[in-house]
Amino acid sequence: MKTLNTLLLVLVFQSFLLSTALAQNSKTAMVPLPSVDDFSRGEDGWSFGLGLGVEYETAYEGSDEFGVEIQPAGAVQWRSGDNVFFFAGEALGWRGLRAENWLVEAVIGFDEGREENDSDDGRLDGLGNIEEGFEFVLQARRALAADWRYWLVGRAVVTENGNLGLFGVGRRFGDKNDGSGHEINAVVVFHDSEFANTGFGITAEQSAASGLNETSLSGGLRSFGLDYNYRHIVNDSWQIFAEALYEHFSSDVRNSPIARSNYEAEIGIGFIYVF
Incomplete structure (x- = not known):
């Protein structure tokens, strides 16, 4: 009987260890969101992902003009527990998980700006260029x-050319906790x-140079939007991702000749x- 009890205790203990290991392996991402790059495989230290997107x-x-652009994808990351520091493209940032239900992120990057030749049809001629500048995103x-x-989401973007705020709700589809799904x-x-x-105003000088009506906008509602993210983890090394964005402008923005x-x-x- 003593031997049987010992055997049962050993089996229970092994079962506990196995279930713990499976639970740890099933949650390799800090948060299971397809929009959040996490190359750590659940381990602290450096990780690196490199790819391309079209x-x-x-x-x-x-x-109203569209074009195809090839962009680099991936990031260099360093994870310590529930904190990840990363460098992705032109952005340097940190994200952290707090109390298991708050994901906070701070990023310093660049606002892309705008050039007259962004329009092949000459729609921006006479408006001049908007130079690339720093932006801070929280x-x-x-x-x-x-x-x-x-989840609920809030975002503040502070740039050299003004500020933007976003509020919304999100929904995740899929049962895995590794960051894959929709x-x-x-x-x-x-x-x-x-x-x-x-982005949408036209000064008197720009109006004279472009022939477009002088336009001044006030702050307030900019748009309503939807964004979609998908990630499929093929194996430990390869990931496939897809994204789509739709932003419908407010009437104030739509009245601008630039829109x-x-x-x-x-x-x-x-x-x-993923290396």
Whole structure:
């Protein structure tokens, strides 16, 4: 009987260790969201992913012209527990998980700006170039369920040419906790007058040079939007991702002569190799 009891204790203990190991292996990502790159495989230290993406998108904000662009994908990351520091493209940032239901992220990057030749049809001629500049992004997501099935999201973007704010809700599809699956967000976006006029305003000087009506916008509602993310983890090394974005402008923005379309849209697909 004593031997049997000992054997049972050993089996229970082994079962506990096995279930713990499986639980740890099933949650390799810090948060199971397809929109969040996590190459750590659940381990602290350095990780690196490199790939390419192909995007079909509007030529500039408010444009009715579309084009194809190839973009690098991936990032260099360093993970320590529930904190990840990363360098991705021109962005340097940190994200951290707090209390299992708050994902906070801070990023310093660049605002792409705009050039007259972004329009092949000459729609921006006479408006001059908007130079690339620094931007600071602070974002927080609050999970509404333990498995990050639903969440609220808020984002503030501070640039040299004004500020932008975003609020929305998100939904994750799929049962895995490794960052694969589908994700969709519905958002409402606001901007201040400086940000609005940088992208859609026309000064008297620009009006004289371009022939477009002088336009001044006030701050407030900018747009309503939807964004979709997909990630498929083929194996330990390869990942496939896809994303789509639709932003429908407010009437104030649509009234600008720069807004040749009522919306901005983008769709992309790509791959990442994790080293």
